[in-house]
Amino acid sequence: MWSAAITSVIGASYTSVSFLVSFSSWIEANRNRLVVAFIALSTVLYLSLGTTPVNLLILAGALNGLILPVGLGVVLWVAWRRRDLLGGYRYPAWLLSLGAAAWVLTLYLSWDSLTKIPDLWS
Template sequence: MREPLIGDTTCLKLLTLFIAFSAHPPVLQAIHHTFIPEKISMMAIVTIVGGTVGGYLTFSGAHRLLDAGIQGKEGQAQVTRSALSGIFISTLMRFTLFLAAVGVLISGVVLNKDNPAATIFQSAAGEAGLRIFGIVLWSAALSSVVGASYTSVSFFKTFHPIFIRHERLFISLFIILTTCVFVWIGKPTELLIFAGAVNGLILPIALAIILVAANNKRIMNNYQHPLWMQVSGWIVVVVMGWMGALALQEWVAKFF
């Protein structure tokens, strides 16, 4: 599968930074309320976390590294570099998009409920902003669709050899099936929020399984997972599990 070129990601970051600066966001106020928010919404936190690290993203990089033959202690350094670079880039993009949204909202713009993200880009930079939004969304969607489909199909490889022999075919069929479901249901904004919330609920479960596996000698051989990582991992499991339960109650009360 094609890896994103450095130029591709650099252009996307520059385009997003341009929109953020065009929106004139209140940076100091945003930093202040990042640590001292006026209102805490468990649903918002779980959705943001789920959209950032939950769901297929938790496994996508690991599956691709394994398919590339990068495994064992000798591959630990490369895995660490890949993980840290991915975390840094995704965090930078999230904060940049967040600042752009804050700048637009503070100026008094009312978001279009059918396409709120496009409203942010268009309000910040006019027609050029709308075109930039299309480029950014298309690029992100292309990589996400392929990555999510690849990861979903890779889970089935252990069930039957046919999934290994015809991996590309099953990935294509998965993309076609999910596209049909999406077109049938519609409501992209609601589906995106719902997917983020579900991913946020999946995250503590997946992390708990990984932490248990990390202490299994049959799986890890002589590797000893650092104690501080185990402790911090279980703290995340408990906190996100608690937040996920509260968010689920909030979601049920809102829609039912």
């Protein structure tokens, strides 16, 4: 259990600092120090709370699950309606239909995971 929590902290720290790098050259120059500081802060919070951040990780995963249907929807819209962006290429109708079915499935799965979030805190 400890190793999973520490691994999550390290992964989240590196990812968070990686997103911040584009904001400032100072952040880029101090990336390694910031990752270490983020890990230390997260570890202190983790130890002071006395519990694993399982609910927060599940919440983050559920919210990240919204990205797939949005991204897939945009790609399908471009494939269906914006041939000018694809150099005039026209996707076969069967392929677009299969993509639309996959999009509907991702919408359902996202909705299903989001509706179960309140159960995490009950």
